[in-house]
Amino acid sequence: MPEPRTARNVTLMLAAVAAAGVAGVAVRKSRHARPRKTSASPLSPEWTVPPAQYGVGVRRNVAVPMSDGVVLRADVHFPTVRETGEPAAGPFPVLLSVTPYGKLAPPPAAQIGGGPTPHLIRRGYIEAMVDVRGTGASGGSFEMLSADQARDGAELVAWASTLPNANGRVGMFGISYLAINQLFTAAAVGPDSPLKAIFPVMAANDFYRDVAAMGGTPHLPAVRGYGAVYSLLNVVNPTLEFFTRGGHERPRSGGLAAVRQRGRDQRSYFGPLTAEVRAGGDAAYDGPLWDGMRPDRVLAAIAANNVAVFLVGGWHDAFQRGAPLNYAGLQNASVGRPATAPMQPGQPVTDRIRLMIGPWYHVSDFGGLHLQNLQLRWFDHWLKDDADAAISSSPFTFQAIGDRRWYHSREYPLPEATPTRLYLAPEGRLVAEAPAEQSVAVLPYRSRGPMSGRSLEQWSLGLNSFMIAAAGSRTRHDQDNRRLQRGALTYTTEAFDSPVLLAGPITLSVQLTADTTETLLVAHLDDVAPEGVNRPLSQGALLGSHRELDPDRTWYLPDGTVLHPHHLSTRSAARPVEPGELTGYEIEIFPTAAMITPGHRLRLTLTTYDFPHLVPTAPARRTLAGGTYRLHQGGPAPSSLLLPLADPDVMS
Secondary structure (H helix, E strand, O other), rough: OOOOOOOHHHHHHOOOOOOEEEEOOEOOOOOOOEEEEOOOOOOOOOOOOOOOEHHHHEEEEEEOOOOOEEEEEEEEEEEEEOOOOOOOOEEEEEEEEEEOOOOOEEEEEEEOOOOOOHHOOOOEEEEEEEEEEOOOOOOOOOOOOOHHHHHHHHHHHHHOOOOEEEEEEEEEEEEEEHHHHHHHHHHHOOOOHHHEEEEOOOOOOOOOHHHEEEEEEOOHHHHHHHHHHHHHHHHHHHHHHHHOOOOOOOOOOHHHHHHHHHHHHHHHHHHHHHHHOOOOOHHHHHOOHHHHOHHHHOOOHHOOOEEEEEEEEEEOOOOOHHHHHHHHHHHHHOOOOOOOOOOOOOOOOOOOOOEEEOOOOOOOOOOHHHHHHHHHHHHHHHHOOOOOOOOOOOOEEEEEEOOOEEEEEEOOOOOOEEEEEEEEEEEEEEOOOOOOOEEEEEEEEEOOOOOOOOHHHHHHHOOOHHHHHHHOOOHHOOOOOHHOOOOOOEEEEOOOOEEEEEEEHHHHHEEEEEOOOOOEEEEEEEEEEEOOOOEEEEEEEHHHHHEEEEOOOOOOOOOOOOOEEEEOOOOOOOOOOOOOOOOEEEEEEEEEEEOOEEEEEEEEEEEOOOOOOOOOOHHHHHHHHEEEEEEEEEOOOOEEEEEEEOOHHHHO
């Protein structure tokens, strides 16, 4: 077994990890997998954006009948001859987006899926924006990410490929719901489809674990907030359709009475759902309701259909967890490996699957990147056969929190990021060697406390940060997190003496006893500056009754160490905590990438709440009340934190 590393010397150890390991696990390296850093453009080679050649025309509310008789409505934006305003002859590829927020969505709702993209249309693309069934001007009934919508997507692809002046090739793009919709459509189209490439921005991998709940504890305010905004947009947008579009362009919506009914329909969908979760019904657990909202179930079909996928994610995004899992799953599926497994160092990868991820919220300016130029490049290559638009850099491109450089790799998890175990020790220390003697830290259950600024921003989709950044101020994810530490347990490393890159999945293993039949642990990981400011990096949580791991989906190191826990979270797998019995919990802290600079430390903060975002169900609240947890430090059953750490200087 290798000598355990300390926080101070970890970067020196990492410089020679070729033969080293953690807990006896060899670290495999590959010259093909080795990430490299660059301060230049995130994608290479450099590419020149072609000039705009066309004007923009539009046909409003085009009727598109689906196979079950429901009529969807589309706005078709197309290139025009500038001098005459007539449709340009083309032929042009078609970019399709299917939105539940309304194709007339006003700002800032347009940031998550409304309005055309003239930047692309003027460079030779037809754009078709379609209201999801049961929303906007489309007919039918709404059900979130239903099988009907996946079938609609495949039929809309076939329809789009035959539009006037189309070249028969189709791409899809959009953010959030539109991004998830792309994944389900790409799986439903089948082989040899007109759909050749998609560009999903901020897409989930598993809606239940990514956003609806964290470690089995519901994100009720986030779900309720989403439902409220959704209901509002489905009144606002049909109203805009009714009043702003006349003549043959106005759909037969049934007047304002139908507009009001549309809003009631949305409330009647989300209201019972949140009520059932709050009461501890089936919707509070993973199961059939959430199965249809899990793109991870269709990643193999996307790979089989040979659709090129450019994923964009954010380390502060509501779907922070999902983006790297989608990338790993698609790359695995493309070479016949399980989509739910970690990638292996040196495995073959395809340039048809890419991920770019940075320190961004759900709604973001992407650090000044011109995202539409990246979309244009992607689609020019796959839909127009432009060889100059091809991207040769490794397919996993990321920017770390606190570092403007771009890193490029091939696999996730990164083979160069060594899983490094640090132990929770007395006096609030994170140390490389478990204390020989056992001690106990006491954590009383509290249902609420100080708010985390990052958590508040993340679960409000970063809209506040987006507006603050647009005004030239700093974003909220840099806010000091020390307020959260009042009444909490904290564990801190020594100061690092060399730069260290934290990059990948993080696992907190806790051993504790409780005097209640339910427990709730919430873990925050922060970067601590020499002056004491705590920059929040990531977070995880686990409800004790959801602690059972799925052995087929949990990622393990060769010695059995849990690298990335996947909890079953089904009603049948839930089991109470035995009061007084020592119980182990593997807590998933969502993956991130952050540069830890010299003089800085890492701090783990343990609480029993994330106020106001995590809201246990009514039955769970009753069993949590009054609980006291006794966390083991050192001894035969130590608690520890597994961090993926790399030396950035050996990654070039």
